[in-house]
Amino acid sequence: MTEAAARASRLPRPSRALLTCAVLAAALVAGISIGETRIPPLTVLQALANRLFGAGLPLDPMDEGIIWNYRLTRALVAACCGAGLAVSGVVLQALLRNPLADPYIMGISAGASTGAVAVTIAGFGAGALSLSMGAFGGAVLAFALVALLARAAGGSVGGRGAVQIVLAGIAGSQLFNALTSFIITKSANADQARGIMFWLLGNLSGVRWHDVALAVPVALAGVALCAAHARALDAFTFGSDSAAALGVPVRRVQAVLIGASALLTAVMVSMVGSIGFVGLVIPHAARLLVGVRHARLIPAAALSGAVFLVTADILSRVIVPGQVLPIGVITALVGAPAFALILIRGQDRR
Template sequence: MTETASPAGRLRVRPHLWLLVWRGAFGLGLLLAAILAGVVIGETPLPVATVTAVLANKLGGAGFPVDPIDAAIVWNYRIPRILVAAACGAGLALSGVVLQALIRNALADPYLLGVSAGASTGAVAVAILGVGGGTLGLSTGAFIGALLAFALVSTLARAAGGGSAQLVLAGIAGSQLFNALTSFFIAKSANAEQARGIMFWLLGNLSGVRWPDVALAGPVALAGFLACCWHIRALDGFAFGAQSAAALGIPVRRVQAVLIGATTLMTAVMVSLVGSIGFVGLVIPHAVRLAVGPRHGRLVPWSALAGAVFLIVADIASRMLIPGQVVSIGVVTALVGAPGFALILIRSRRRG
């Protein structure tokens, strides 16, 4: 005789499902609201009705009368910019979550461990020195540079003892080395105009992104998110150490290779598109962890959402802080991220 679920059991399941649906709807609504704000707010404010009409014309062929200049601003400039900002924020936040779990160090993020600096060096080497003879794109060069940087930092950390503290110190040294190489390449081979453009790009710049960049950043961020979701159980295991993960039956080497590869790819692609942006991968995971707890089943999706929204808001601020001038988005994230991280550290110490 088969057993059937009791009414009490069904009542216990339904609130849980409704909670999941509510959280998903809330997160999606928050992201869409941030995207809409990023399209509407700018040097030239646009009404929501204009944005809606442009989207209806482009996606559904509605034929609403819209000023061609407004249509070009919405479709060719602001929407790609905001979508790339969302993808970059999500990718960098996920990278921070993964590195903090694998390395078991609260300070781990692509910027601090030298991955961003290596990606910048690789991209600059392709753009300025012509490395690859025209066969390598900026993203490929950035990916190779990021891999080299992580390999160098890991080797230095192992030579110094292999602890997480040594890894952070090695990351600082690696960041300085690759930043110095980037500055040397620029000083040696770039003219004044190229040097000015590259230095502005290195601080974080979304001004030049277009739809082809969306087609690159979006799938990479989505692939990284799916890779993290697929390995959520492994990330929970790594939070207690590699030996604990192995005791749970997790193939440590393979999972480490997959997650580090995904992190490096996301960081490299985002850096090649918008430059090096700090504090997103460091601050966002900590802030989300305080809100939803350390379990990666919640931490991964909410960190991706918070990173996307944070970078969209930072991009809006970069366009509005100084009238008639765009501030580098990396400057905005540092202005917000540095004191924000200090507050998180203080709060965490008080809780401890």
């Protein structure tokens, strides 16, 4: 834990909550202000005051429309997506006792992508399933397949065989990525294929208020549910047998937390596509800041993930003038070197 983080941890709980809200609010304002068209932060605050409190401040209608209908929804969904994926990574790494576990590597993101594409392109469910439900079904199916494959190879959830679990996750991820490509090739026309391939790399351009209405409650509920099981996750650090000896209902907790992680991943993937490295890098970065106790780690990972993805979204809009890059490209460009640095620092400390 760094000295600055240690000082922050000694703050009273209301002060820590206020600091967290201030950091997140600053990131959201930056995400709204910075883009193809720069909008001053004061104008952003005035537009929000007009919409939320009816302040009646004089503003350019075009700027106000960009802020409310485009930038704000994009920033909110990015924050929810970052928080959800980061917390899912924390949970999977604790339950599987594997520092490489995250929704992307374990195949959950790939399964969610397959489910979403099957519903939207192949018409699976005959209109009875929503995009998010299709993604959730795919995510659960992918994790079940990975768990079965790992068990057949000698690994287990929360037990031994960490290498087998990661290898099973990689195999499952490749399988569901191949299924996604097959569905797109077989059922999509050229325009649909281009749009889906861009979406699969991470795309926030199409999110609107109906996406916010789904993303915010799911992210808040998922993070709160995981935080409520912080003590159980601490117990899983020593293995499922040790957790059971400490009185943790292992099967129930595993089912609840894996289901929550799958739901968080599925909902976010159904909106913005498959985004890698958030669930892998952010939990490790949060541990460097606040330690390994999950009561602090889960909120820190949620905040760090939200700020990270909002920042990545800003970079995706400004790094190439006149062009918006897929946000997954930015997270990979930043996440891969960051994870390499974490690995090197971890090796040096041994």
